[in-house]
Amino acid sequence: MALPETRSEQMARALEDDICAGRALPGVRLDEQVLAQRFGTSRTPVREALKMLAAQGFVEIRPRQGAVVVGLDVRQVLELFEIMAVLEGLCARLAARRMTPAERADLMAVHAECQRLAAAGDPDVYYAMNTRFHEVIYAGSHNRQLEEETRRVRNRLSPYRRNQLHQLGRVAKSVQEHDDVVRALLEGDPDRAESLMRRHIGIQGDGLSDFVSNMSTPQAVSNPQPALAGTLGRPTIVR
Amino acid sequence: MALPETRSEQMARALEDDICAGRALPGVRLDEQVLAQRFGTSRTPVREALKMLAAQGFVEIRPRQGAVVVGLDVRQVLELFEIMAVLEGLCARLAARRMTPAERADLMAVHAECQRLAAAGDPDVYYAMNTRFHEVIYAGSHNRQLEEETRRVRNRLSPYRRNQLHQLGRVAKSVQEHDDVVRALLEGDPDRAESLMRRHIGIQGDGLSDFVSNMSTPQAVSNPQPALAGTLGRPTIVR
DNA sequence: ATTGTCCGTCTTGCATGCATGAAGACGACT
DNA sequence: AGTCGTCTTCATGCATGCAAGACGGACAAT
Numbered sequence: 001m002a003l004p005e006t007r008s009e010q011m012a013r014a015l016e017d018d019i020c021a022g023r024a025l026p027g028v029r030l031d032e033q034v035l036a037q038r039f040g041t042s043r044t045p046v047r048e049a050l051k052m053l054a055a056q057g058f059v060e061i062r063p064r065q066g067a068v069v070v071g072l073d074v075r076q077v078l079e080l081f082e083i084m085a086v087l088e089g090l091c092a093r094l095a096a097r098r099m100t101p102a103e104r105a106d107l108m109a110v111h112a113e114c115q116r117l118a119a120a121g122d123p124d125v126y127y128a129m130n131t132r133f134h135e136v137i138y139a140g141s142h143n144r145q146l147e148e149e150t151r152r153v154r155n156r157l158s159p160y161r162r163n164q165l166h167q168l169g170r171v172a173k174s175v176q177e178h179d180d181v182v183r184a185l186l187e188g189d190p191d192r193a194e195s196l197m198r199r200h201i202g203i204q205g206d207g208l209s210d211f212v213s214n215m216s217t218p219q220a221v222s223n224p225q226p227a228l229a230g231t232l233g234r235p236t237i238v239r
Numbered sequence: 240m241a242l243p244e245t246r247s248e249q250m251a252r253a254l255e256d257d258i259c260a261g262r263a264l265p266g267v268r269l270d271e272q273v274l275a276q277r278f279g280t281s282r283t284p285v286r287e288a289l290k291m292l293a294a295q296g297f298v299e300i301r302p303r304q305g306a307v308v309v310g311l312d313v314r315q316v317l318e319l320f321e322i323m324a325v326l327e328g329l330c331a332r333l334a335a336r337r338m339t340p341a342e343r344a345d346l347m348a349v350h351a352e353c354q355r356l357a358a359a360g361d362p363d364v365y366y367a368m369n370t371r372f373h374e375v376i377y378a379g380s381h382n383r384q385l386e387e388e389t390r391r392v393r394n395r396l397s398p399y400r401r402n403q404l405h406q407l408g409r410v411a412k413s414v415q416e417h418d419d420v421v422r423a424l425l426e427g428d429p430d431r432a433e434s435l436m437r438r439h440i441g442i443q444g445d446g447l448s449d450f451v452s453n454m455s456t457p458q459a460v461s462n463p464q465p466a467l468a469g470t471l472g473r474p475t476i477v478r
Numbered sequence: 479a480t481t482g483t484c485c486g487t488c489t490t491g492c493a494t495g496c497a498t499g500a501a502g503a504c505g506a507c508t
Numbered sequence: 509a510g511t512c513g514t515c516t517t518c519a520t521g522c523a524t525g526c527a528a529g530a531c532g533g534a535c536a537a538t
Contacts, residue, residue, distance in 0.1 A: 004302050004303070004529090005302070006302050006490095006491065006492090007491080007492080008290065008492090012294075029311075030496080032519075032520075033357070033519080033520080041492075041493085042492060042493045042494070043493085043520090044283075044491080044492055044493065044494090044495090045491080045492065047287065047520090047521085048286065048287060048290045048491095048492095050246065051287045051290050051291050052290050052291065052293070052294040053294070053486085054291070054293075055251075055290075055291040055294035055295050056294050056295070061501095063244070063245050063520085063521085064499055064500060064519080064521075065499095065500070065501090065519090066519070067518070076383070076384060079382045079383060079384040079385060080384050082329065082333070082382055082385060083326070083382075083384060083385050083388060086325045086326065086328070086329045087325065087526055088323070090321065090322070090325045094321070143317050143318045143321055144315070144318060144320075145315060145318040145322060146318060146321065146322050149322060149388075149392075153388075175240070203483095205515080243519065244524090246522075247521085247522090248520080270489085271489075272489080280522075280523085281522060281523045281524070282523085282524090283489090283522055283524090284521080284522065284523095285523080286490090286491085287521095287522095302490085302491085302529095303489080303490055303491075303528085303529055304489085304490080304529095304530070304531090305489070305490070316533060386523095401509065442481075479538105480537105480538085481536100481537085481538080482535105482536085482537080482538095483534100483535085483536080483537095484533100484534085484535080484536095485532100485533090485534085485535100486531105486532090486533085486534100487525100487530100487531090487533100488529105488530085488531080489528105489529090489530080489531095490527105490528090490529080490530090490533090490537085491526105491527090491528085491529095492525100492527090492528100493521105493525080493526080493527100494523100494524080494525075494526100494527090495522105495523085495524080495525095496521105496522090496523080496524100497520105497521090497522085497523100498518085498519105498520085498521080498522100499519095499521095500517100500518090500519085500520090501516105501517090501518085501519095502515100502516085502517085502518100503514100503515085503516075503517095504513105504514085504515080504516090505512105505514085505515100506511100506512085506513080506514095507510105507511085507512080507513095508509105508510090508511080508512095508525100
């Protein structure tokens, strides 16, 4: 099976992961040669990977000036959240009608885990399970294209969400909202599932002000290029 | 001004246009050398362009086997329509609240043109104006990210929509639905605008059966590779 | 006749090399 | 001293070259 993966694809995935995980912060310069060395290839596959990431909005390539991790300003982040809300809302709507019994069981299991971890109190651990929770719903939509689109937008936002859950009480609120969504899903109520999910994602009400005030956290830089240091493995962050 | 555009970007746009306009049908093989000749470059920028298009879902690159224009089966098309409906719905919702007076005037003007062309009766001419109509609403959302996302999904679907309007009465129905949307927009009713737009895009009710039955029109091929003939300019279609 | 194997050809994936254009340094001039 | 202009340096954009893998055909065996 193991479908052969080209180096450019591997690198694209690795870089996307770096960006999503916050190892490559917005504004960081992505030097072709450095990356080539880091991955042990020539510049060619590096360039192809960067082009792919650029096409998906993860990096920006300014002709003759190199590639940088896209830095979104507050406005753009809010714009993406607006999109995210309807996409996840649609996932929930479709999932409410289409999830199989097995998938519903999965959902409940993951949700229970979320509740447990929320009580435990570590936001980062909860974050991981929270992601799984949403993934289950993406899959439950039985719409592959939607699944991919939603994940892509989610990934683009991820550098800006990491700290969101570190706010006091945000985790508790999150699981509570999950709980409502789960109920609607299990009852098979598409309208309610969609609307609850939209509200869960959307930065309406209290979420907004909190978020914006804490925003610009991951160096909402736009052009500063603290050149991604070439130490193989993980880029060191320059401050 | 004229921001410098690299060849790979030019080619990517040109190829995307070929695909959207139906000049490169799904399943058509995109040979690197042929394209390189056609654009008067080497294979390198061609490859970069193809990688970009692949990242956006327009072409599929099978390692060691080359690139083909993505062929969507009925199911995938319907999946994309589900996405399209909520994205355009969101555009309408936001536009209802955010359009400036100038944009509203624009909307009315384009809508009037649509009505005129609909009466004239040529579906292809109407199609172009219809596209502009929707573009005005994308812009009216004042959400750039949404605008781009929506346009991208629209473009991915375009090979499959071209003939949609050739159905008897479809044009008339389209303008009627536009009319309802316009009214909601001008009245500033976000909920109604969104819901009407969703219905307009969505293939619910009669739309669905008609569409599906006429579907698979643009050679819903998946692997057949009628090798894109190299005649510079436009690819000739093999049957 | 059909199927399986082998081989030739061709395309892709990647490495390397070169020219162009941009950023930064240095010096001259106001 | 500050500003402007030139020059140097370097990274990018693209061309070219080479090796590995895939497709197709021929041939042999059943």
